[in-house]
Amino acid sequence: xxxxxxxxxxxxxxxxxxxxxxxxxxxxxxxxxxxxxxxxxxxxxxxxxxxxxxxxxxxxxxxxxxxxxxxxxxxxxxxxxxxxxxxxxxxxxxxxxxxxxxxxxxxxxxx
Amino acid sequence: xxxxxxxxxxxxxxxxxxxxxxxxxxxxxxxxxxxxxxxxxxxxxxxxxxxxxxxxxxxxxxxxxxxxxxxxxxxxxxxxxxxxxxxxxxxxxxxxxxxxxxxxxxxxxxxxxx
Numbered sequence: 001x002x003x004x005x006x007x008x009x010x011x012x013x014x015x016x017x018x019x020x021x022x023x024x025x026x027x028x029x030x031x032x033x034x035x036x037x038x039x040x041x042x043x044x045x046x047x048x049x050x051x052x053x054x055x056x057x058x059x060x061x062x063x064x065x066x067x068x069x070x071x072x073x074x075x076x077x078x079x080x081x082x083x084x085x086x087x088x089x090x091x092x093x094x095x096x097x098x099x100x101x102x103x104x105x106x107x108x109x110x111x
Numbered sequence: 112x113x114x115x116x117x118x119x120x121x122x123x124x125x126x127x128x129x130x131x132x133x134x135x136x137x138x139x140x141x142x143x144x145x146x147x148x149x150x151x152x153x154x155x156x157x158x159x160x161x162x163x164x165x166x167x168x169x170x171x172x173x174x175x176x177x178x179x180x181x182x183x184x185x186x187x188x189x190x191x192x193x194x195x196x197x198x199x200x201x202x203x204x205x206x207x208x209x210x211x212x213x214x215x216x217x218x219x220x221x222x223x224x225x
Binding site: 040041042043044045048088096097098099100101102103104 | 115142144146153154155156159161166167169201203207213214215216217218219
């Protein structure tokens with residue numbers, strides 16, 4: 001059973017378009033992280049959201065944690081080719097030091 | 112500040128062989144986690160070490176093992192390699208100690224089993 005489902009699985013858009021990717025679960029989490037992974041590299045942490053309903057902005061990226069802390073979204077405004085990569089959400093399972101990662105959204109931004 | 116380093120970056124092995132991968136964490140970090148990444152299963156947790164002790168283990172067979180040294184460097188070993196072990200193996204380091212600590216990933220070791 002996959003704890004974290006991400007959608008869409010693949011996304012190919014033109015430069016300048018907006019997009020939203022989602023991370024959903026039936027479980028409640030104390031926090032959630034978003035990572036971006038580029039080809040040939042390890043994932044890089046973008047943000048950690050902690051409070052239900054929290055919204056964090058990182059330049060053109062907006063992250064939101066659901067009110068019930070079961071889901072999260074990542075919105076990119078005016079996407080650029082440099083945003084291309086695999087976007088992963090992750091949560092720390094309760095009472096452990098073990099991270100669970102989502103299924104991932106592979107984004108390609110065309111120039 | 113140097114990042115997480117992993118060696119080797121690429122490795123080709125034959126079924127039945129064993130392999131050892133190495134991870135050097137960021138200076139001062141005491142926790143090292145290992146992950147396996149494949150197109151089909153995504154990124155899956157293998158195990159986590161803190162101060163030379165394994166604190167958590169994922170759902171992988173006993174052929175996968177690891178250890179951590181007193182300088183926090185870590186190794187993972189896979190014995191009796193199978194074709195399905197072909198994957199990108201990532202390690203991540205952090206200060207550890209519980210809570211929402213940040214993980215920093217290395218570039219990974221690409222293992223191909225033929």
